[in-house]
Amino acid sequence: MEQAEIGLIGLGVMGANLSLNIAEKGNKIAVFNRTTEVTKKFYADAGALQGQIIPCETMEDFIKAIRPPRPIIIMIKAGDPVDQQMELLKPYLSSGDIMIDAGNANFRDTMRRFKSLEGSDLTFIGMGVSGGEEGARHGPSIMVGGTEDSWKRVEKVLTSISAKFNGEPCVDWLGENGAGHFVKTIHNGIEYADMQMIAEIYGILRDGLGMSAAEIGGVFGRWNEGRLDSYLMEISEKVLKANDPISGKPMVDVIVDSAGQKGTGKWSVIEAQNMGVAATAIEAAVAGRVLSSLKSERQAAEKILGKPALVERPKDGMAFLADLELALLAAKIGAYAQGFAVMAAASKEFGWNLPMPTIAKIWRAGCIIRSQFLDEITSAFSKDPNVANLIVTPAFSQLVKETDGALRRIVSYAALNGLPAPALTSALSYFDAYRRGRGTANLIQAQRDFFGAHGFDRLDGVDKHHGPWGSGLADFA
Template sequence: MWERRSPERNPQQASERREETMEKAEIGLIGLGTMGSNLALNIAEHGHRIAVFNRTPSRTDAFVESAGSLKDMVVPCYGLEELAAAIRPPRPIIIMVLAGKPVDEQIAALRGVLSDNDIVIDAGNANFRDTMRRFSELSGSGLTFIGMGVSGGEEGARHGPSIMVGGTEESWKRVEKVLTAISAKFKGEPCAAWLGHDGAGHFVKTIHNGIEYADMQMIAEIYGILRDGLGMAPKEIGKVFEEWNKGRLNSYLIEITAKVLAADDPKTGKPVVDIILDRAGQKGTGKWSVIEAQQLGIPATAIEAAVAARVLSSLKDERQAAEKAYGDMGVEKISGDKAALLKDLELALFAGKIAAYAQGFAVMSGASKEFNWNLPMPTIAKIWRAGCIIRSQMLDTMAEAFGSGGASTNLLMAPAFIAMMKEAHPSLRRIVARASEAGSPVPALSSALAYFDSYRQGRGTSNLIQAQRDFFGAHGFERIGEQGAFHGPWGSGAGH
């Protein structure tokens, strides 16, 4: 399936000619879709010869022709044997194909042409549990497996992504030079790092995407308040985000939000955002981050709310039927001083983002213990500072907080973030309350607030839940200041 060849080419002859006339490639890549093509060009542009293969030969030809001045750094291959022969051993080969079964099929095909110490690198959005399985399956085969998270979209792949590597440290050292060269840079530091064994890289990428879900959802919720609660037009809202991007909210997602809201549709002349159907898609990484958080027993409520909001958005027909059933109640206009409200909205979004990051890092910390990865939290924060979708100026402060040990239990406990949340959480509280009264849904922001309130409450309300559990199931409870398990004086009514 994967080694479809162009009938006019003879891979063996091409390989022999290459041995005679061309320097071997340092790395290979399979899958010349948009991400694969951009990553290959990035590698070539940084002076590393790359051998490429695509199961459709015409795609390979088209890629080489489009490479322009980089063509001499690209070695086109039309079969897997030819690809293997074109790369200097030990051969690292990046796979950029659809996640799931296609990756397993490609690995199976490569096992027939690769040699001991060669490295298979899955750079797609894989489920980290699949990565762990593949790492285990290849153990003892002579081949090494790397699961590599790549963030930054098409632009990042071409000009510098954030790269999260999981595998053996030895295999990382073989590809470190190439990967650090092509990665994004923050003040000269490469945004690429080895994070741990087997699925560590893909897990960190999964949580990155979970935080991304929460960040995007909270931005959308603020947009909804500005649009419906304040009656502002897209371009006016875009200017608000543009201004916010100059301050504490400076980040890639805020930057592109301003640009999106400023854009007009060439076909209708209307703002682009106004002609887009309100039904969001997803590819699974957000859902995986929520599942793993639940499996680890770590609350990630803002991320969960964001994933649920996307699912709810997909129920367009049901939502329209519900609007008809309940009447179009709309969103009430929010009155008051506009400048003060905008300031509250900015701080509310800031507080929500901090809570989402805190949850994401807490999940990674839990997974690090569960899977014996020893994930380097300061390094993760550092490699997210440029290239990736959730890059923001806040990550520099996060890196410092984790590096100093101030965030060893939770990011919310780092002195710098305690100060930030003390300033920002009153605004988050006011915005959630006003949005609720106006009928403007803010599931991620309200979940972030509830998480913060629950986390900072020394005595919560779960004592009542424990009493209930003991009443109907004799589960027992702990008493304040006493050791052991106790039962309540429920009498004969218990269990009924």
């Protein structure tokens, strides 16, 4: 019997869709699920693709069915279940075999797993997969972290199943150990910010202008034909125009305003803090979801505090809509700039040498944050891969200048009318702080020196690092 080119464990929705994608692209795949009935049903439902699939009921048969060195995708719940599955696999594996975690793993777990296999002749790949169920089935964006040799073993299969942008595959090897999962984490952090910003604009249109869901969907649809063209804008239009089959009301109007999260946004913020990088728009988006979850508290607070009254409606509705469009574009630039800055810092920290132009390229199709915008980011990083920040590249510095005024006006309007816009506001503050050569942290340094003798540097370079605050601090040198 012909052996499979790759194996997959875990036939949940994502695992099943990824397996069908692999088979459909002409790759023979062996599949295994802990519950045998799930494997049987998956195979029965595979139809014309059955010839490319080897269903296995035992671990022994599964291992025998894969051509060595065996790449095995583990598509199960992240965390301890992955460690448990790895331990179950190890006794059956041979030298050079590769275990591949394709879930939303914390990159530090990936690094730990990679290290735990040192000296065992086995290796590990941490593989970020973006695109949801649809992407898994028809072409996701794939971010690979591991040894270059292990990447070469799976490159053909992963290239065949990835999304394509103008014929270019949206997959690549990004570096050793946790590189792939780290990039996927930051992708999700940017996704959080992008979704939050769109929701804030929706809130301004709904609560500030009194527009219906369908009307807002129409606005988003028009914007999606221009520079804001993206998957998230596309689906936002669709969900806003959809009606609830039960009540007949707009679907979004019957959905509880409490957003869930699975952890990757939070990890993005934590790692940004660990790297000493300001990722304020992503932080605001994560905080926004946390506040959204406090539904009963928010309802109680509204009864006690009331909502701020609308000061005034915009006098020129068309000009205001144009400002909203530019404001969203500006804020997105801030979020992406912050995400890439975090990745650049991590690349240095862990010695990954992350290829920024490549990351932007493989996000152009298949993933949730795919957009026209990413083609411009690819171009900017291709011209200067080591630029300090995306917003100082020629193309994006010009975009910031073009959109800054609109973002400032929209944030001001939201503040005056009591309409929450934390991510938009954070993006504006980020721009203002980043481009100010003389900030206000000199006062913070003076305060720190006053109460803790932490010292400071002087603008004139004089070798005197404490102030004349009294209590003997002036004598510190």
